[in-house]
Amino acid sequence: MPKPTVDLNADLGEGFGVWRLGDDDAMLDIVTSANVACGFHAGDPAELARVCQAAAQRSVRVGAQVSYRDLAGFGRRYIDMAPEDLTADVIYQIGALQALATAAGTTVTYVKPHGALYNTIVTDRAQADAVAAAVHAVDPRLPVLGLAGSAFFAAAEELGLRTVPEAFADRAYRPDGQLVSRREPGAVLHDVDDIANRVASMVGDGRVRAVDGSTIPITVKSVCVHGDSPGAVRIATAVRDRLAADGVTLEAFT
Template sequence: MACIDLNSDLGESFGPWPMGDDVSMLSIVTSANIACGFHAGDPAGILSVLREAEKRGVSVGAHVGYRDLVGFGRRNMEPTSAELIGDVIYQIGALQGLAKAAGSTVRYVKPHGALYNTIAHDARQAADVIEGIKSIDPSFILMALAGAPLVEQARAAGLTVVCEAFADRAYNADGSLVSRRLPGSVIHDPQAIAERMLRMVVEGRVTAIDGTEIMLEVQSICVHGDTPAAVSIARTLRESLVKGGVELKPFTP
């Protein structure tokens, strides 16, 4: 039987400003990437999501990003190595403290937004993130974009890597994500998303935006939690995978 993990970016609400329906998403996904306060999230809200994840048996990871609350971590930045290593360590440590209070444990790291996209191909910043992770705990799993150079770089450095696909994002022929600035970069039809992800899990392939068939190594699928139809998309995807004979379970031990 094929198996897959479903993950979502959660804990991103800030004070009185809500971002997504975390409780509903936690009833659907098997892993939760929890904001660490740099791109989004406040301590009280993060703690609440961690408690809910623990209650539901959802695996928890640190969603580390650039220090960019105003830009939601989606603006490209060039921190020095010392700054980026320190920021990664700081964010993981903060989430570990909150997780301990919630009776939970941080088991993996998934970079967020611009940092995620940058380190997929930028060897210097990737090395900084890897060093930050290993400084905290070399047994942490790194979640990375399937097919990106980062995957082999991190594995060569001794980290276990889980490769990720994005349920609602279009792919280029080289396996990279189509820029959000371009039309067709985000897919909104829940059924279309479910069908393409079921095929990806079962056959290991997906149709790129130009019609090219590409192969991807994938152990986890990200369903974004901050879009208007996020819960509907995630629920339709989960139901389709289960109906297709796919087992849903966290990639963490």
């Protein structure tokens, strides 16, 4: 039986001005896809240009990580937006990053929502439709990264967009397959060995242990390791090494 192939992605370009978050260069040496901020939740133009250039030098795929317009809250606060406003905001963000990527010698090859927007469109069909419509309007060939079974994927698939289900290496799961809110204790995992073992189970067996102790099915074509988590580089390295040891091929999905 052939071993699976999986993508490894991380959220990058999330510094702003003199403020730096995470080690983008180190993460780019590990991952196969970079979810690059677009300036609405994090990232300034010079920083995003630098990350796109660094990704291009390493042949790491660049994705637009779109979000609510919420710099102060790092995009982790829900915003009740009119669908047409949300669509315009997402189009704007993809376009901005695409210009920076082109100047850096690469291109935006997929779109991934960030933070509160990501979680909202798991169930909110109106906002899911708005985000999917934005991606389709920019380029219907762009895949979208998100949660399997989400309203976002349903909206994207109705428009003919390719959907790529991802799993989170360092986030806890609820029994219904959604992520545990960051406001709850234990939502973010830190034990490197435990995280590597969880990812091996998700990729190899299609299963993950939820917070209530149950084991739930999970569909994964890409694994996310958060670039802003404490010990992010160590976690990403351990995940990559474990998958390689299991015979899993690490390869971008685009």
